[in-house]
Amino acid sequence: MRKISILLFSVLLIFMSCEKDETTPTNNSSNTSNTDNTDTTSINEGDVLWKYNTEYSYKMKSLLVMDNNDNIYFVSEESTYIKYIYSIKKDGALNWKIETDDMSSRDLMLVNDKLFYLSGENNPYGSANTVRCYNVADGSLLWTSEVNTGSQLSYSNNSIYVLYNVDNSNSAIISINPTSGAQNWNETLTGVCDASLRTNGTHLCVTANELKYENADNTGGVFMYNDNGTGITEAWTWETTDYHTNRATPLSIFDGNGNVFYADFTGSTTKVKCFDENTGNLNWEKKVADFSSFKANIYYNNNKVFITYYDQSWSDLVMTNSISVLNSVDGEIISVNNGILNFNTPTDVYIDGNNNFIEYNTDHTLNIHSENGVVNKKYTFDQIEYMDCRDLKITSDGNIIIQSPADGYIYCIKANLSIPSTNSWTYFDGNAANTNGIN
Numbered sequence: 001m002r003k004i005s006i007l008l009f010s011v012l013l014i015f016m017s018c019e020k021d022e023t024t025p026t027n028n029s030s031n032t033s034n035t036d037n038t039d040t041t042s043i044n045e046g047d048v049l050w051k052y053n054t055e056y057s058y059k060m061k062s063l064l065v066m067d068n069n070d071n072i073y074f075v076s077e078e079s080t081y082i083k084y085i086y087s088i089k090k091d092g093a094l095n096w097k098i099e100t101d102d103m104s105s106r107d108l109m110l111v112n113d114k115l116f117y118l119s120g121e122n123n124p125y126g127s128a129n130t131v132r133c134y135n136v137a138d139g140s141l142l143w144t145s146e147v148n149t150g151s152q153l154s155y156s157n158n159s160i161y162v163l164y165n166v167d168n169s170n171s172a173i174i175s176i177n178p179t180s181g182a183q184n185w186n187e188t189l190t191g192v193c194d195a196s197l198r199t200n201g202t203h204l205c206v207t208a209n210e211l212k213y214e215n216a217d218n219t220g221g222v223f224m225y226n227d228n229g230t231g232i233t234e235a236w237t238w239e240t241t242d243y244h245t246n247r248a249t250p251l252s253i254f255d256g257n258g259n260v261f262y263a264d265f266t267g268s269t270t271k272v273k274c275f276d277e278n279t280g281n282l283n284w285e286k287k288v289a290d291f292s293s294f295k296a297n298i299y300y301n302n303n304k305v306f307i308t309y310y311d312q313s314w315s316d317l318v319m320t321n322s323i324s325v326l327n328s329v330d331g332e333i334i335s336v337n338n339g340i341l342n343f344n345t346p347t348d349v350y351i352d353g354n355n356n357f358i359e360y361n362t363d364h365t366l367n368i369h370s371e372n373g374v375v376n377k378k379y380t381f382d383q384i385e386y387m388d389c390r391d392l393k394i395t396s397d398g399n400i401i402i403q404s405p406a407d408g409y410i411y412c413i414k415a416n417l418s419i420p421s422t423n424s425w426t427y428f429d430g431n432a433a434n435t436n437g438i439n
Contacts, residue, residue: 046379050092150223236280353418
């Protein structure tokens, strides 16, 4: 009788162990079915540690955002009407994945434990008109706020700022409470259009490609505003009388030390201007190219200013991408590097904590330059047939995360770089594109 009882108990255990667990969530952190991991026992610099397959090539709709724990966030698209926000762990495993029903998408921005998404809910024309706030832990939606046709997110002063176009002649800024989603104020910038926004504390710096004041069409300028709690007051302005057209929006960047740098490509040259952010006084100005850049971008890190720019000849469609590195104190040019930076967006670049800048080439090579322009390291990825690079990030381990729309993968590359100081994160592109997160 005892033997029979033991036999029945054993059969019961086997049956229970084979029973399917119906409580396992769809998006659990142990899901690695889309992740290919490399044997790390023989890893060298430049080798692929892991890659994550989004299953949708050429469908990545945002740049990468990374938090302090090296979790990666981005938006990918299945179709015009179905998009997903992904959270990928530092080992390439899926943290969570949520579906959004918006028809267009824009920025992702991370602030502490919240992820902000500028999306185009029910808008098929590419103009984002809703800010959505998600919990980074599980992707749950916390709140939404309608913002007309929002074009850019930024964060400072415990506020989310959204810059958007009112019409062909005017822009506006909305201030949103990051906790509740309530709108604090909405201010129109009369005559300022085709603009960009950077923020530092209560200072809001708007750079305009075009002004629509009387007799001032097609001129640009820098407009510094103060957030007074109920709206904005104008602190100072700088406007150029140089006529220009067919140029992308110029950008600015704060250094956190009382200065703001401006990429000026009006007229027939490309220049960097350094203003006192409180008074608007011009501290210095330096020309970096004898042509007006078709597009430029500007970055600050560790007392250096990085400006990327390119010249496009419409006659023969030749495009030259360049980056110059300047001393932020006096504008002294440290290096000029021509004919590089072949990112999908030709003027995007990433700088590490030691002022090395990273260049991805279309020949599947990744070059690590010092601020003097010297190539210190070169990684080759011939084994990856369709890899390209829309964006990249540096992990706390010094590895490189590459976003590759061509094949729909996120790659983690073994490297030995340093992550930028968190003190610099807010000064890179309003946190939306070229840094990790604000924590």
